[in-house]
Amino acid sequence: MKDIKEIESEKVKDCINEESGIVKISEEVVSTIAYFSSLEVKGIIGMTSAGGINQLSLGKKNPSKGVRVTINGDNAVIDLYVIVKYGVRIAEVAKDVQTNVKKSVESLTGLKVSSINVHIQDVLIKKQAENENISIEEK
Numbered sequence: 001m002k003d004i005k006e007i008e009s010e011k012v013k014d015c016i017n018e019e020s021g022i023v024k025i026s027e028e029v030v031s032t033i034a035y036f037s038s039l040e041v042k043g044i045i046g047m048t049s050a051g052g053i054n055q056l057s058l059g060k061k062n063p064s065k066g067v068r069v070t071i072n073g074d075n076a077v078i079d080l081y082v083i084v085k086y087g088v089r090i091a092e093v094a095k096d097v098q099t100n101v102k103k104s105v106e107s108l109t110g111l112k113v114s115s116i117n118v119h120i121q122d123v124l125i126k127k128q129a130e131n132e133n134i135s136i137e138e139k
Helices: 004-011 027-039 090-109 126-131
Strands: 012-017 021-026 044-047 067-072 075-085 112-124
Touching: 021 027, 027 044, 027 067, 027 075, 027 090, 075 090, 090 112
Parallel strands: 075 112
Antiparallel strands: 012 021, 044 075, 067 075
16 A cells, blocks of 8 residues: 555655755646647647647647546656647657747756657647637647
8 A cells, every 4th residue: 555655756746955955847847848839849730638639729728638647656647648730740849849839848947857748649630720719830
């Protein structure tokens, strides 16, 4: 049976400093960092749940939508559900997302990101974007 400390460490990272106390970084914080880091990458239109384009999130209501984070001790595993712009090299965009998210999460939180899984949920073309009132201008 797990004690409270073990259960708590599954959800947050504890950085123990005997003089200052404990710093806890929640999965939601890591999720928000990963979300905005993903949107910085050229070719990413937005994030979505596993359901697809009809649940597109551009950060206005829920900046962690389309991101799942699991923290175990000092390690984080991140799953990203993204929508890309039609015409981009998907593999390159996914690699750029992995690089940018890893750099941001590790530098801002001190966690080690052990893996970032990028799930391409949809490709958005210009006409479809116009119908959805979504801007797909170059970043």
